[in-house]
Amino acid sequence: MIEKCRPCVIHIATEGPLGLAARAYCIKRGIPFTTAFHTKFPEYIQARTRLPLSVGYKAVRWFHGPSRCVMVATDGIEEELRRWGLTNLGRWGRGVDTDLFKPDEAARGLFRDDDGRPVFLYVGRVAVEKNIAAFLDLDLPGRKVVVGGGPMLDDLRRRYPAVTFTGPKFGEELARHFAAADVFVFPSLTDTFGLVVLEALSCGTPVAAFPVAGPKDVLQGEPVGVLDTDLRKAALAALEIPRDRCRAFALRNNWDASVDQFLANLAPFDTDQFFPELVPARDGVAAE
Template sequence: MKIVIITDAWEPQVNGVVRTLKQTRQYLIELGHDVHLITPQQFKTIPCPTYPSIPLSLLPGRKVKKLLDSYQTNAIHIATEGPLGMAARRWCLRNGIQFTTSYHTQFPEYIRLRLPIPLSWSYAWLKRFHGKAVHTLVPTASQKQRLLSHGFQNIEVWGRGVETEIFTPENPQQLGLTGPVFMNMGRVAVEKNIEAFLQLDIKGNKVVVGDGPDLEHLRQKYPDVIFTGAKFGKELASYLAAADVFVFPSKTDTFGLVLLEAMACGVPIAAYPVTGPADIVQEGITGYLDEDLTLAAEKALNLSGDKCIEYAKNHSWLACTKVFSDFMFNNRHNKKLKDTDITNQSFWCL
């Protein structure tokens, strides 16, 4: 099957969306599919206002049309709601072509943290964007219920996986620290609520692995915290394996791939009881969820890493990709959409 995936999130960005799409493409190819990507790397871009590490494709409509015309694809998946996603959506509607979308990010909540835009406005725009899709794929059951409560339709669950051959408890990084290590890994940005972790009154060491727009500011504000910067592959896994507890303060993630990656390294989780952790963490087995993050972290210290590893091994990228490919196969555009309503849309970037 010929599949085209359109995404505004791609390398050199380092985040869960990019990792998900890279793994999905790899395993789709292994399953015998012909996969094409349309990403910002194929376009002229400008930095996103308020978030310069995110490139925005400039006037992509004509080139997106040319690419989609040439690929003669069987299935189209629009992964993001940015300029490329909107251009691909317009092409599908104008040609009466079915497509699927995915909802990776609590976009309205992210926008609200940076701009004074009401949540209701953002959700209304997103509901319109995804409303023409045959299915909108979300990573967890609780995220599905969240979108249904906002009036979205045709929501289906497409889970996430972990590379257990990379993320293992073997060869932990020697940090030279005395006492328990509480670690956070991911994008160092306001939407990750990272200061809730940095401000914890807890006995032990705090380590932050990752890069992002707030890194230098937080490094100066919290001199007692170890900020390692971005790490990748086996080196990243070695840092995770050195932790005693992985603290996940985000309240806006739809899943949190880092949770599975930490568990694969034998590290229990401490998090808030919100979408993402609530779907992944087994209370009292692989972690603790509590509005008191300090309490959750202290209790997680007593959990077995073996249970975390066992849980992570049951979540492979191959299994997740098979779910994705089934949606692509079942929603091949072999019939026309009835409504080809086209509207000019504006893009709200983070």
């Protein structure tokens, strides 16, 4: 399949089996490639097996070492990777579909009881590395809602019978769930970015999270969320944030800037030497 595409350069999006296969192919054929660091696999593996982080990041350095550019989403993640010995780093920020994820007043009553108490929402994979129990253990007024699926879903349902677990949601239905909440609570300590944070803000829902790299880099110090080591304090304080302020922030984080950064990371490659017949149409090919 790769040979049929005749690529000038390959971008490898994950360190998983497909990524390993593509990496081996590129090295064997001498095709330049870029990679992305989306997931803190060493931290996730440590949470499950207690394998030291140093071992996990040794594997990360091995995988990404031949990459011409390791694309990372934020300053915080770039700093962390440099501390672990990676140097071939480039920026590739994220965006949000602001047409799909938007305020929806009709959805505001989706989980609201007659007493009008607030709704606190988590959206994402229901797995140990997401630290969801840190949210579910909080003493908060109103209702807690968890949207998503994963290996811990059944266990958390048994442990927290008062919490509403909806299972996975997608598209417009997912957007309605974001818009229905008063606060989006993001308890993860290991995410490299947290696109769900931007999706919540785009729906006008303020964010509460721990002051760690992912949410810190998404919020960029803007008053659209509250970061605190006391997650309960952050969740209650976020109730006071105006929803229109959150939406305005998200509108500045669309996909156009992300595309420009990605293409700029490919620009240093001399693709002319591979397929000179494509040179006159390079801009069109890149845009496509």
